[in-house]
Amino acid sequence: MKKYLSAIILFFVFSAIYYLGSFTKIPFADCIGFVLSIEKGEYETVATPLSHFLYINTGIFIKGLTGLHAIEASRFLVVASGAATVALIYLIVNTITKTQWTAITTAFVFGFSFSFWRNAEIVEVYTYNCLWISLFFFSIVKTFIEKKNFYIILSSLFLGIALWVHIENILLIPALFLFLFYFRMEKQYVYPSFILFILLFSSLSILNMSQGLPFNAFYSTGQSWVKDSLKQPPLQLIKDFFQSFIYLIYNFNIFIFFGIAGISLLYKTNRKMFTVFFIAALMVYGFSTFYLVPDNYVFFLPFNIIFALSIGYGLSSVKYSSFKRFSWVCLLIPLSYVFIFQIVILTEKGKEVNSLKEYKGGISYYLLPWMNDNIGILEFTIDHKIAPEPIDWMTESAKEYIQILKSKGYTDNEIRKL
Numbered sequence: 001m002k003k004y005l006s007a008i009i010l011f012f013v014f015s016a017i018y019y020l021g022s023f024t025k026i027p028f029a030d031c032i033g034f035v036l037s038i039e040k041g042e043y044e045t046v047a048t049p050l051s052h053f054l055y056i057n058t059g060i061f062i063k064g065l066t067g068l069h070a071i072e073a074s075r076f077l078v079v080a081s082g083a084a085t086v087a088l089i090y091l092i093v094n095t096i097t098k099t100q101w102t103a104i105t106t107a108f109v110f111g112f113s114f115s116f117w118r119n120a121e122i123v124e125v126y127t128y129n130c131l132w133i134s135l136f137f138f139s140i141v142k143t144f145i146e147k148k149n150f151y152i153i154l155s156s157l158f159l160g161i162a163l164w165v166h167i168e169n170i171l172l173i174p175a176l177f178l179f180l181f182y183f184r185m186e187k188q189y190v191y192p193s194f195i196l197f198i199l200l201f202s203s204l205s206i207l208n209m210s211q212g213l214p215f216n217a218f219y220s221t222g223q224s225w226v227k228d229s230l231k232q233p234p235l236q237l238i239k240d241f242f243q244s245f246i247y248l249i250y251n252f253n254i255f256i257f258f259g260i261a262g263i264s265l266l267y268k269t270n271r272k273m274f275t276v277f278f279i280a281a282l283m284v285y286g287f288s289t290f291y292l293v294p295d296n297y298v299f300f301l302p303f304n305i306i307f308a309l310s311i312g313y314g315l316s317s318v319k320y321s322s323f324k325r326f327s328w329v330c331l332l333i334p335l336s337y338v339f340i341f342q343i344v345i346l347t348e349k350g351k352e353v354n355s356l357k358e359y360k361g362g363i364s365y366y367l368l369p370w371m372n373d374n375i376g377i378l379e380f381t382i383d384h385k386i387a388p389e390p391i392d393w394m395t396e397s398a399k400e401y402i403q404i405l406k407s408k409g410y411t412d413n414e415i416r417k418l
Contacts, residue, residue: 003094006104007087014083014111018120021369022075025376025418028360029295031123032377032397038063039070039404046211047164047204047218054164055125071418074123082120082127086111088134089305092141093312105327106312112333113251113304115297117369125166126298132162133169133302137277137309140179144273152189153196155179160200167219168299171287173201175280182272237290244289247297251304252311253336254329259307262314281306334369341367359387378402379416 026032034052037044038059047053055077063073089110094103110116119126139155142148159176162169176197180190204218214220232240252259266274281303288299315323344350345363354362361375380387381398405415 003091003100003103006094006100007091010090010104010107010111011083011087014086014120015079017111018079018082018117019075021117021121021372022079023122023371023376024373025416026071026378027122027371027374028365028377028380028391028394029122029124032394032401034059034123034125035070035074036397036401036404038074039401046208046213048208048213049167049219052125052166054161055128055166058128071123078120078123078127081131082111082116085116085127085130085134085305088131088138089308089312092134092138092309095138095141095145096309096313097316099316101324101327102312102315105315105330106308108330109252109255109311109333110305110308112330113308114337114369115247115251115301115304118371119298119301121369121371124298126301129162129166129169130301130305132158132165133172134305136162136172136176137305140273140276141309143179143183144270149183149186149189152180152183152186153193156193156197156200160197163201163204168284168287169302170219171283172280172302174283175276178279179276182276232290240289244285244300247300248307250340252307253333255311258314258320258323259311260314261317261320262310262312265317266310266313277306277309337368356388359385376416376418378418382412382415 023031026035034056037056041060041063043060044051044053044056059070059074059077062068062077063070066073066076068076086107090103090107093106094100097103116127116130135158136155139151139158142151143155155176159169159172162172180194183190205215208217209215248256263274266277284303284306285300288296288303291299314320315327341364344367345354350363353366357363357365359375359380365374377394377398378401381395382402402415405418410418
């Protein structure tokens, strides 16, 4: 009971942290498109990589149920999902290690990790996606550690639902199948689990085909991102790998050491569970590293969850028990972002990037996770500002949303504040 009380406390603590740092105005990138879809209230009827079927429909449901503005409904969904994911990280590590301080420390390390924190502060699909993935990992751990076989069925349920949130989760299917193979003797659980997953997975195509889309619409975007990723020269692939390591350092700083220790420890103590998580991590990390899109850092989040769990397991090792007295340093992680920002802004390259990206907040947009008092896409669009790079795909959605707001009686000054 104590661990669930701690999880509830963590949920409210991080809800407050994420809410206080949340965007003041609708940020750039995909945010305006998500808010616009929820504002229009037209439920998604197809499940494609760009429709984010379950995320959009959940946002619309929350807006209709609570009467909240589309912006606030989006904020609630993102912040609540983020805080719930942190609480789940705590529960998973507590289940593995049976050690309270390592579970709490890991929750703070992950909750303060840049990529996750940033996505809990804007209107994006990724914290909601992480919630379902964490439930999937929670089920795996419960089965391996506590031998609660009903979680075998829940593992397929949660991953199947996660596919309806973001198609990247298809990369976790090999890990699920390996997990089911390891427990193949538990036929009364494995067979229903496998059938349930196949039903949830196949229903993506069934839904799309009923709307006149092709069979492969659930994973095909019509873009050449994946093909272009495979055509990169060897030197670029090396640079991509180096960049992925920079992401890892920026997210987990000194705690990377404990993550590596946790990987080694799990390999020695529970080879089967190690292999399931290793396959999941390898698939996600490999794809995310070489995926040729500007914001590929967000695709590492499922891997980051796995690595955070490794950090917790590493901290639980008897060899590092003395670190308990220093575990409070995880609370200083936010200061590291400020420190790095202050250094980078003084460099010539930093000044150059800050000037180029000034239209959306400069380099702080990329180095600081909190988004309060930010520059908004609506004020940028309504004031007819020009960006030094193509952002037409954002401003078109912004213009449509501005017209909807004006039809509801909003003035230009009121819109600038949203």
